[in-house]
Amino acid sequence: MAIELPNFTPNELMVCAAARQLSDGEVVFVGIGLPNLACNLARRLHAPKLVLVYESGAIGADPKRLPISIGDPSLVTDSLSVCSMFDVFTYYLQGGLIDVGFLQGSQVDRFGNLNTTVVGDYRQPKVRLPGSGGACEIAIHAKRVFVIGPQSKRSFPERVDFITSPGFVDGPNTRKELGMPGAGPALVITSFGCYEFVDGEMVLTSLHPGCTLEQVRENTGWEVRVSSNLATTGIPSPEELRIIREELDPTHLFI
């Protein structure tokens, strides 16, 4: 079935879908790449008072160029505060100030657990990945976690090889039993659709225009639940696309 696609890239759609879920005044723990684009897009549109916190210590950042790493100097210039990493993790994150934490995973499973440590066995890895960084504690403490990234059968296994950053671990009550302050993953945005969590399990709630349920099933390592109110993800507006292309990522590094 050929469906004519409007003129935007999958990453642009993902950025817009994430941006629309951010509310004005929220405090967001931002990652580099698509999360950074989503947060800065939201700030320019419906959420001008969104507070961007980067794990490098920039609080209330106002980057005038596209940050290429989490420690980019443009996150410092014009920010509200720059603090040590002790302050970021202890007072801001463990202190309960973070509303939304953005995370990515090389593997994401049905309970929203994320793996950024190893593919294969920890002691004899097939692929050694970077590790946690701040992701483990963001997953535990942020009030809501948004996961954004590409989807394939390999990256969406039923069970991740290693839980770097816990989602719902193995069921709806485990987070509470383990004493995790944050509510866990709330939203997963992939190249095919958006997912929310019901009883701790990922449920497809919207399909991107042009994507099919078959594609989703082919690219998921378990029998994925589909919402009875399955929607179509809203497409980017011309203004959203203009801001992304002209202001946020003019060299198209991430889109």
Added chain:
Amino acid sequence: MSDAVRRFVQDGDSIVIEGFTHLICFAAAHEIIRQRRRELTICRLTPDLIYDQLIGAGCVSKLIFSWAGNPGAGPLYAFRRAVEQGIPTPIELEEYSHFGMVARLTAGAAKLPFYPLRDYMGSDLPRVNPLIKTVVCPFTGEELAAVPALNPHVAIIHAQRADENGNAQIWGLLGVQKEAAFASKHVIVVVEEIVSESVIRSDPNRTLIPGLIVDAVVHEPFGCHPSYAQGFYDRDNDFYVSWREISQNEQQFNSYLNEWVFGVRDRAEYIARLGDALSRLRAKPAFCEAVNYGY
């Protein structure tokens, strides 16, 4: 630099060269490689290019860390070769999250045996790292994670400026430099500028590391290249991107070391070889409003 490394970094030592993307002292790492130190335990939240270089050069037997990558530009292939294939030598990993590493250095700096944090529940990290333990709060009964103090032999900290006694001022991203310095037995401060004590005294809030814990001060302009120093020069991102290719095969990795590390006597020669490439990286002015320290 050569004297400071010779005097304070010995084979078998544990070292920390901190800097979260900002103020990463490539000059020090290159000198350690040139002096062919071996069996080092290298500690750092974000082992990036310099730790990749130390590992690939065979200086390292153990890495204590929380995120090993080329920030914004991909994986570290020398690190991966060592972990996945034991090339040039196998390295032992001791792995935490950022918060865990911050907590370890904080305990080390405070001379406490451990630091408690609300972390790691539901994660597999404690399963592969027995040093991540739990402790019960004596007041509330809550079970918390605990990580042991980290007290490296040597911390190498790059700062924008210091006086000759090592009172070092840093602005921009602060990372865990203060904790790393106070936690370590010896501290080498490397700076873009040596200033007079009166400059330091005119703005004491900016002094992150006091001279009283500093063993050596090294004046090394552009000592962070290709990393950056806020207010001095930007990151040389082209180099970070090219590291992907350089580090991907051993031969290219070794020819990089031969040209840019073993092939130069010191940092000054490295800088001279870079030539004009540096001028495009110089920072644009963005000065703060002065504050009144008077009373």
